[in-house]
Amino acid sequence: MIYFRSDYSQGAHPKVLEALTKTNFEHTDGYGMDVHCSHAADMVRDLVGLPDAAVHMMIGGTPCNVTVIAAALRPYESVIAARSGHIYFHETGAVEGTGHRIVAMEGVNGKLTPELVDKAFEEYEDEHTPKPGMVYLSQPTEIGSIYSKAEMTALAEKCKEKGLFLYVDGARMGTAITCAANDLSLPELAQLADAFYIGGTKNGALFGEALVIRNKAMDDHFRWMIKRQCGLLAKGRLIGVQFEALLEGGMNSVYFAIASHANRLAEKLRNGLASMGIGFFSDSPTNQIFPILPAKVVEELEKDFFFYRWAPEKDGMIPVRLVTAWGTEEAHVDALLEKTAALMHQSEKKN
Amino acid sequence: MIYFRSDYSQGAHPKVLEALTKTNFEHTDGYGMDVHCSHAADMVRDLVGLPDAAVHMMIGGTPCNVTVIAAALRPYESVIAARSGHIYFHETGAVEGTGHRIVAMEGVNGKLTPELVDKAFEEYEDEHTPKPGMVYLSQPTEIGSIYSKAEMTALAEKCKEKGLFLYVDGARMGTAITCAANDLSLPELAQLADAFYIGGTKNGALFGEALVIRNKAMDDHFRWMIKRQCGLLAKGRLIGVQFEALLEGGMNSVYFAIASHANRLAEKLRNGLASMGIGFFSDSPTNQIFPILPAKVVEELEKDFFFYRWAPEKDGMIPVRLVTAWGTEEAHVDALLEKTAALMHQSEKKN
Amino acid sequence: MIYFRSDYSQGAHPKVLEALTKTNFEHTDGYGMDVHCSHAADMVRDLVGLPDAAVHMMIGGTPCNVTVIAAALRPYESVIAARSGHIYFHETGAVEGTGHRIVAMEGVNGKLTPELVDKAFEEYEDEHTPKPGMVYLSQPTEIGSIYSKAEMTALAEKCKEKGLFLYVDGARMGTAITCAANDLSLPELAQLADAFYIGGTKNGALFGEALVIRNKAMDDHFRWMIKRQCGLLAKGRLIGVQFEALLEGGMNSVYFAIASHANRLAEKLRNGLASMGIGFFSDSPTNQIFPILPAKVVEELEKDFFFYRWAPEKDGMIPVRLVTAWGTEEAHVDALLEKTAALMHQSEKKN
């Protein structure tokens, strides 16, 4: 069986395990108050060009999103997100669990736009309605698309106009930064967003995300908030150690190398499938692609390959999700393309 | 100035004030543990044909909705509502404040349908998504429309199929029950809904709603929930006294008489306006109607009449809301129709 | 049966009902945006000497306390209170329901002290512990005692030192201000507290409390918070109308006259019982007194008088609560003293 299941189906990149093993017997303070977290935070500040930003080592994406939102918003405030956004679609109402509405908008290719932000405000009147206080978006989005520099800038300006925080979920930030279509660098993003995170879990770490808060108004007693939201790891240094290993060398680090690797193999898949006349569910230049395949082809592929069906069958076609990651090998991609080509050929002959 | 502002812009029907005055010097237990609340609850049970139902005297509509939802749902559950539903549109995120998502669906003429409930479930997968636990709807809706017996029955069946509580917000229940188009009696509704309330605030009381809980699973320690949600009135008997006054005589009581009165005058308005070729924003047989008028006509009417614009001007037309209530006089209606007719005449001549 | 049950066991002072009746047919805006609320707020500002304070007409004491706390505290903050404080002892965890701990301290005669505030801080360390953000106290306390000017000043200074809001629950403020032992005027209190309320429910109103917020940091979007916490009354003007009636004349108003009346009768009771050698559970100069009576005496008194036992029988003695209010008559007090004297006499003879 060959896996295009997800980018968190294996353990960690070997460099990460090596670093954990090397530092294993050190005694450090708990809860992230250690030299590794401190050093990793400095590396992050360098990388994003924000020498004064607060950087917190977070245990995972959902705790990061929920803690940021719970810390930043006043009780009567809501957060605007795409309906396909992770906080709306895959966090079991954790944001609402902290008392805040998510105003969920149908995104365009998974993305919010300034117009959608304006539309969200149509639901806002006065003290009888929750007041939008933040825009949440993901770079790349949950369906692989990315915001261009122009798009992100326009959103940041709209947020300023409306008095909203702009928060970017970077669970797969590595693949956004390194994909061919991208024109928005990390330092540029860091100037536009009030806060964002650089995801480790989906790019080579066992777990852990590096949260960057540029806007001090969002950082009030943030460690109290992390603890209250149950996200303060006793051996917090584990996250610091992992990010030290992943980010050493900055833009030339393992972190970006493995994201590039995943992107390159995804692109090969995408181009290969497209050349067979296969269409896609979303326009994704990153490591998740969503080809729409004949049901018969899907069934046959599932015998040798593991991947998820993304939506129910419709008119004999099924959108599936193929994910590449640091552990994906080029031979896997070739095998999938070869078998798909053969199946498509058969399929066409029958029709 | 003549008022079509709302059905809560005056105090109480004189019968209510009379009853409050008459009982004023009685000493009773606090917090609704008194003879008046107990007696009023019996009257409600009789009226709706549920001798075993729990009946709670609630202070207002929002506290009633929020307490019911907070009491009935498990933390991981959501409530399905029309986007125009009061809990979504006019309660400042109070439901989310108790930790629950509202899955807001675009209603059909302000109403939910079994198909919309199915559609809401498309957002539900597994432990990564909040699980719908209740359907919330309003009878009549916030834009005046009503559920027919067939529609309500279909929704109740869908709720049973899906394992959902069905809760009916009856802020304006009186006008639903007494309007000409209605074919769903209170006892019939009471058999379909797991819980519902009969609204006092918008039909002659100073404040207060009578909440009926048929499904015992929703009534666990409900008084604890009322107190925790800040809705337990010290002089709780005030609500009991008001419902005694309003409901005395059952279907022949003041409560239904004044709802009929409001409906009759709304119908006169509706028919009068329709006969002038005026269209409506919603299909409402109850005491709120939403004619769409030329902007010029609206501006002129506003000099003599108080009412709310319901939506922004579009193509020179403005939907407005006209509300009738127990205090509305037939002469008010005649005056409005007369002036509107004159303005429409002028308006047409110009065009 | 003669009632010393509570100060909310009857309806409203006749002046209040009269005002409600007189204004009943007026049409006003809803939700407290009306001339009566606005006028009553001005009267309150005059009375307390804070021309710039925010004044909100609240529906009851618990909604007022809970909304203030939810609005003022950050999620990681707690509120310090006496264990006998209303928010800890009689609000069913409503404060915790908004996510905040109450640090409950054993009070001294029902009161907090600067030393107790310091002691509460012993539980506070760093990000692993909730940070105290407010002191909550009641004037008078739930057991009738009052803070002197010196005591309140010392607490206000301690709050300033520790960076805490000082919030005063004034459910029975009238009896604190008008009792013989008091040396702290309303304008003086208003300079010390960041926020406080003047209670209507327990001093002649049907319901309603006038909340005064001096510290603007506690008033951010407060009406949004009231709505979110379910405390915004549709016919909000009802609270304004009642306070207009109660407070007309300022310190010479009905409000303070009836509080004085209650205090005077409580004092007569207290002196009469004390002269029989009866001891008291608390040192109360206001309208709630807590004599400790032989169980036999209590049982006999209960045949003619309604009052609550305050604690379980111990060594043959029972502390009871006697409450006087605007509706208490001097003859009631005389009757109770007479019967108690007779019973105590018998009781002593037996021993």
Place this chain on the structure above:
Amino acid sequence: MIYFRSDYSQGAHPKVLEALTKTNFEHTDGYGMDVHCSHAADMVRDLVGLPDAAVHMMIGGTPCNVTVIAAALRPYESVIAARSGHIYFHETGAVEGTGHRIVAMEGVNGKLTPELVDKAFEEYEDEHTPKPGMVYLSQPTEIGSIYSKAEMTALAEKCKEKGLFLYVDGARMGTAITCAANDLSLPELAQLADAFYIGGTKNGALFGEALVIRNKAMDDHFRWMIKRQCGLLAKGRLIGVQFEALLEGGMNSVYFAIASHANRLAEKLRNGLASMGIGFFSDSPTNQIFPILPAKVVEELEKDFFFYRWAPEKDGMIPVRLVTAWGTEEAHVDALLEKTAALMHQSEKKN
């Protein structure tokens, strides 16, 4: 520098890292739906003798406690705990953050008793007070003491009598089970508690706790609750892999061997210090001991040893906390004893 800082100041026991490395390249399902979590859960069920119990692999102690409490309690319910209990003292109000009061009782040697549970109920009356729904306790406690079989049985009976869930925080369960003074086996504990966890973080894991829920009423949609409370790890198998490594061999596993090791060294420390006439802050037979030392001695020890002061200096004496763990070496203990003996000798000579 020699460390008696905490039992989570190093990484993981080498067996754990070895297992993580060995399984690193496997592809598994995410979020704990993998073979390792499933296998580890079976091992736990065997170990505790509950073939039908639900076992969840949790990310840490605080997420485990908070999720259990949020899942088990109704909104109006509270949890009874010792004031020194972790949920009250070191979780930043996370439990209150889910809407529940902790009724904090002064423990006896850090422990709850049936009498304290009764005393907690003195705060409970009716719908005006939160209803206790659970007893939370830690085995061993936060100050190292343990519940005997008789004590735990008595508490379990009291819980049954009062209708309370009994939940046991086992962050350091290994040292409770293996200490010389213990007479309560894991299967016995498992029959008494409704739910409990076996802690990994403080006994050799990088992180992770194995939660056992015997009472099905506490397990409703528990994975939904884990996700909502932000505790569902993407690479959930990491916890399963660690527990497989730690628990292989059952009572003869690494898990209990390293707990025994920590206990033995703590006992050596305790006996050594006691023989110098040093007293202790608590009666602890497990791996945390709290000697009370002269301030001068503490200051000198701090030059070579890292440990925490447990409470402020009083009368020249300071209670400190010494923690042993899997990484503590006998030579460390000898060094501490030797230096302390020398310092105590000097100290006595001076006096």
